[in-house]
Amino acid sequence: MAGLSKRTLWLITVGAGLVIANNYYNQPLLALIARDFQVSEAQAGSVAMVTQVGYAAGLFFLVPLADMFHRRRLILAIFPFIVTSLLLATFSYSLLGLVIASFFIGLTCVVPQLFVPLAATLSAPAEKSKSIGMVMSGLLIGILASRVISGFVGAQLGWRYMFFIGAIIMFIFWILVMKNLPDVKPSFTGSYGALMRSLVHYFKADAALRLASWRGACSFAIFTTFWTTLVFHLEAPPFHAGSDVAGAFGILGIAGALAPAMLGKIIDRIDRNKLVVWLSAIALFSWWLIGVPGATGYAALIIGVLLIDMAIQGIHLTNQSIIFAKHPEATNRVNTVYMTSYFVGGALGTFVASIAWEHFQWLGVTLVGVGFALLMLAGHLLFFRHAT
Structure with missing residues (x-):
């Protein structure tokens, strides 16, 4: 293993953004899809939902295989299925066909979750966090850019x-x-069943992984709580804005997407426990800023968006730096455990925030966001001493 060159780092950073973009192309296109197939927008929304279901399945069932097989071979084997899935979507002439294609797009486009552990494995110890931050920034920019580009092309x-x-x-x-792409030899020699059982072992045996998973779940819940309900908040008084303005807020995500790359350069010189406390405090301050009665202007909302994104992405990078450093022999499996928790938290945030908006509007959403931030901080303060 020759290490991680700058050329390889840029290859997987750009690649993480390009591949993850496939999962998000459909979101700005749902209205066009609904008109084309003459279905309701709610029915067309199943395309986006099934894509995420496919991604979760790929995350759980495919990503651990990178500890069992040569990573380069596994990644190369997945790409033809990505291309095929996208072509199936292109030539789908029924909603059912598009839904099936979308599931396989999500299932196969988990390659970025192979690139992040690959960067950690190939990097020298002093460069590990910096490399992870770079790839994470590429992934996040890909999500952001995909919506902008897809809306224009559509x-x-x-x-x-x-x-x-x-x-x-x-x-x-x-x-x-x-x-x-360089290769990394497998670190696991057992059966697939034993590989999957090892996920449970790592979760039970490692308090640091459990705590990182808790922080990740709460942080992504904060993120989805905000972005799920933002469009409704902007449509209501005093903004009276449309979905185009809500979409424009996504551009602010660039700042949050750059946070991992910047933080990755210095994170190894910072006390990570204190860093989590500070980032949790920033998240709490953000919700106070955008949710306090009387905060009705765009300025508070814009600053709040920037701070929330940077705090959440900073916590995400911190979590992954911790778990990858502890388990260099099983980076893909611990990433599977962590990211599964991460997406469960995101789904919970979406669900609870939708209910809060329906009954209590933006005040209810703010309380949900504050609640998840407090849960994250409380869990960290209670258990970080046992997670070393």
Whole structure:
């Protein structure tokens, strides 16, 4: 294993963004899809939902395989299925066909969750956090850019062209990966059943992994609580804005997306327990800023968005730096445990925030966001001494 060169780091950083984008192309296209298939927008929404279900399945069942097989071979084997899934979506002429294709898009586009542990494994110890931060920033920028690009392509050419363009991009990147990605030998020699059972072992045996999973779940719940209900908040008084303004707020996510790259350069010189406390405090302050009675202007909302994104992404990087450093022999498996918890928290945040908005509007959403931030901070303060 020759280490992680700058060329390889940029390859997987850009690749993380390009691959994860496939999961989010559909979101700005749902109205176009609904009109094309003559279904309701709620029915078209199943495309986005099933994509995330597929991603969760890939995260749980495919990502651990990278500890069992040569990572380069596994990644190269997945790419033809990504291309095929995108082409199936392009040429789907029924909603059911598109839903099935979308499941496989989500299932196969877990490659970024293979790239992050790969960066950790290949990096020198002093560069590990910096490398993880770089790849995480690429992933987050890919999510942001995908919505902007997809909305433009859909409006100009139609929704099918976006999936077709995605397939071409994936084919080109597959060739680049084939020529440039280094290999990492497997660290696990047992059966697939034993591999999956080891996930339970790591979760039970490692208090640091459990605490990181708790912090990750709460932090992503904070994130989804805000972004799920933002469009409703902007449509209501005093903003009276449309979905276009809510979409424009996504551009602010660039700052949050850059946070891991910046923090990764210094995180190894910081007390991570204190860092989590400070980032939790920033998240709490953000909710106070955007939810305090009388905070009705765009300025408070914009500053709040920036601070929430930076705090959440900082906590995410801190969590992954901790678990990868503790388990270099099982980076993909501990990442599976952590990211599964992360997405469970995000789903819970979406669910609770929707109920809070329905009954209590933005005040209820603010209380939910504060609640998750307090739970994250309380769990950390109670158990960090046992998670070393």
